[in-house]
Amino acid sequence: MKMIHLLRQSIFIFFVFYSINTFAQNKKSINIADFGAEKDSLKDATGAVLNALEFCKANHVSKIMFPKGRYDFWPDHASEKYIFTSNNDASLKRISFLLDNFKNLEIDGGGSSFIFHGYVSPFVIEHSENISLHNFTIDWERTFSNEGKIISIQDSSITLSFSKEYPYKIKHGLLVFTDQDNNEYPYDNLLEFDPVKNETAFMASDYYLDGNQPATEISPGTVNIKIPNIKAAPGNVMVFSAAKRLCSGITVSDSRNLIFDSLTFYHCGGMGIVAQRSKDIVINNVKVTHNPAKARVLSLTADATHFVNCGGKLLIENSLFENQMDDATNIHGIYVQAEKKLSPSTLEVQLKHKQQWGFDFIKAGSKLELVHNTTLEMYDTLVVKSVKKINSEFTQVTFTKTLPAALVLGKDVLASIDDYPNVTIRNCVIQKNRARGLLIGSRGKVIIENNKFHTAGAAILFEGDGSYWFEQAGVRDVTIRNNTFGNCNYGVWGNAVIQVGSGIKEEYRNISRYNRNISIYNNTFIIFDPRLLHAYSVENLNFYHNKIAPSLFYVNKFPEGKPFDITDCSGVKIEGM
């Protein structure tokens, strides 16, 4: 009996295993070639993608496969939707892959190159679940940024040489970047890159510009541009950053269970991957880097990844984020400002930053924290009873209880406390980009381990403020271990390798403990200037068992800098130096 029982059990287990395996192997899939996409044809693959997506939805097909090759995408026949994405610029977007209300879909690029043309957004995923994108490269035929080699610097002007990758015209005396379809590529920022080190130039500052700049063409491709007080080194590369973030690579809203695996982003007119109000996201083996086949110093025009009001699990591993125009990641919530009391329990709130307009996160049942924008510490919580949206900027919110007497209109801010992601970032290389490495603003459990950092600003920044960016942060449980910080902070976007707290004014720092429980151990810091850790308004900050190695890689411009600049904190332990 026992024997038979065991045999039966084994057979049962075998069948269960066999069935699952067979199901996985036989899951319904389609080949994009059957929908009219011709690899390497340089024809627009947009229509084939639209038809394939519709077929998948209608027939519960769960996989689209691309035979390895080049596929091109233009905006003309792309899907269309007005998209508000936090920290990006809203617009009526043309979208190559629009996954709206999708369940269970894998797109396997098979190692293909997806080449985009003009103002088109590669992937938008909304109200979807169980979506995975695998094994393809994203690039643009003509980038949204422009790069000019510095020929010479004169008094308040700079002479640059542009390759044919960056067509331009001088219109009414101003430099305007164009393409063969007469699109224009506005810029609002100039940044110098060192093409030998392949990174932003040592201590280079942003030159913020107000639109197109006065310029004279000296010879075809060589232009002299008037910019007051410009300083830069001949031989370096000046990058004209795109004025708007209109075409991020993958934009995710209100979705869950997402896998982004083995993707390469050579360029985007915005971020690489941005997710909002979504949960359970895995990013594995994703590379943000400049295209080795092109002579570019820049990869993306904004952050590599960005997560706003996300929850569940957020895992980023085995990835490379380099040479993009902004941070490797930024994980935060959104504060709205309390503008007007409409009744004892009704408040009009405003999304203050224009790139946050349209970020709808307040629903009936939402739990919000109420925060003075001075200390950023929660002083009350409110549950939303009902919501009346006025427009993308203003919302009227009625709560289940009366508003507290402490409420300061026009100053206090509110944010969701319903969910925060548990973040793991491991085995990544983060380097050579403008600004910072990781901006960590989740109140979930955060582990940052086994990464290599070589960032121009702070490698890790704990930010959050209620006055300018209106990004909710304030960590509760962060472990930073086994990372190597190699010659970080060689630019102007930080004051230490790890930096905690930047949105609280000095007079309020000692009464706030906005960030809590940060442990930094078993890391290696290779430093060329002394500024290791800067922190204020932190409760429980532990720094121990770290190896600190001096370096001569850059000039030490801050010989008087403090290794540990820590004020207005409690529970600080600095050990093992």
Added chain:
Amino acid sequence: MKMIHLLRQSIFIFFVFYSINTFAQNKKSINIADFGAEKDSLKDATGAVLNALEFCKANHVSKIMFPKGRYDFWPDHASEKYIFTSNNDASLKRISFLLDNFKNLEIDGGGSSFIFHGYVSPFVIEHSENISLHNFTIDWERTFSNEGKIISIQDSSITLSFSKEYPYKIKHGLLVFTDQDNNEYPYDNLLEFDPVKNETAFMASDYYLDGNQPATEISPGTVNIKIPNIKAAPGNVMVFSAAKRLCSGITVSDSRNLIFDSLTFYHCGGMGIVAQRSKDIVINNVKVTHNPAKARVLSLTADATHFVNCGGKLLIENSLFENQMDDATNIHGIYVQAEKKLSPSTLEVQLKHKQQWGFDFIKAGSKLELVHNTTLEMYDTLVVKSVKKINSEFTQVTFTKTLPAALVLGKDVLASIDDYPNVTIRNCVIQKNRARGLLIGSRGKVIIENNKFHTAGAAILFEGDGSYWFEQAGVRDVTIRNNTFGNCNYGVWGNAVIQVGSGIKEEYRNISRYNRNISIYNNTFIIFDPRLLHAYSVENLNFYHNKIAPSLFYVNKFPEGKPFDITDCSGVKIEGM
């Protein structure tokens, strides 16, 4: 018995009459003051309007009354919607009065002034019926157009003086118009006005500009602007026309039974009233004119009224349309181009003109005409079986029968033949604007009577083309009687007082009879040059019993011009000269 029966009947009739009358008098109305709007307070009345509209919808209230006064509207708290309006520029609009899915509502302004500030759209009416707007004035605090007094003309430059109504700055050497909120007011066209005659200058041409122009400030308010080959008379006024039509006064879509009565438009950043896919519209005692309290020569920045794919009754009477930047009215359909044959009965069609993108008029059951864009004459009709919209530009249409062999892809166009408005335009004054008076493209019954015209271009134009504007026209029954045409065609936008047909190339004119059955009688033509009637491709054109009086009001620049320049027509009767 008979007596009693009669008495009973009388009592019954009395009661029915009494009830109706009482209902009409007691129809539920609200006062906007009860919703927080304070007249003459210069406070934003937007919130009060939103609350009043919501109250009306929820409580079946059918009238909103405004105590006479000034009410101001800013975009900040306005409703928001992405709006595609034909012949206008699509955008995410802030809207002061958004009537979406409304039934039975009257808004009585009580003689009030509604003053708008910045980029905001006064009225948008969608999917509504039985709506009437009465007795108010629309103006903007800062206009979308800019007017400069011509001080002097140099070789390829012009010196203008701007009043404080038109704030500007010189940015990187270019002239940029601004306001106190740092909005910019782009321009793309210059036109000279004669402030003494209060109209566009005699034979003045448009100077089309490509963005902001190089300029130097000579003294505060006085600017020298470089414009190649500019010609104009010192003392006249140069008007910088708004580059986009973003803020039309009243925009109507997919609605019916609309009354616009006793309204005055002093300014709009677009058209006065534009209606699309709507029917049964009455415009009575509507004035488009420049504000007498301001020193402006321009009223609106585009057409006074405009109707696209409308049906039912269209009555325009007792109205004044003057000094606006485009025609008094334009009534037409929309052609889409046949782009690609996807199956024997499926066609991909394209809205070719960017200001027509998003104009969705093809639905299952729609009847469309198929037209070669050479002759514009219907050669087949098709009934729509199903529609798949790709984006605002492309749509895939499946028909109930196979496509005809005669179909020419990339050339042929299609338009709706389901409905056309029966148009009456009477007792109106139409004068002093840029371009034409009436553009008549309806195949319904059209009567134009008892109007006074003094237009810079043709007073009445029958247009339509399938190659540039893609506006469907081709009249079937037009009566033009008892009008006075006083010194029309003093500008460059016409070649006769009445002009028929302009979109058909010469070689096709004799095989097309695109416009039919036009009778012109009992009118008075006061003319300073001989060009009275220009027509081609017309069947049945009758001109009789008209009075023609010569005038010396302007210089006759066309002494050799033909009074009747009529070619490629049949059934032409010219009498009573």
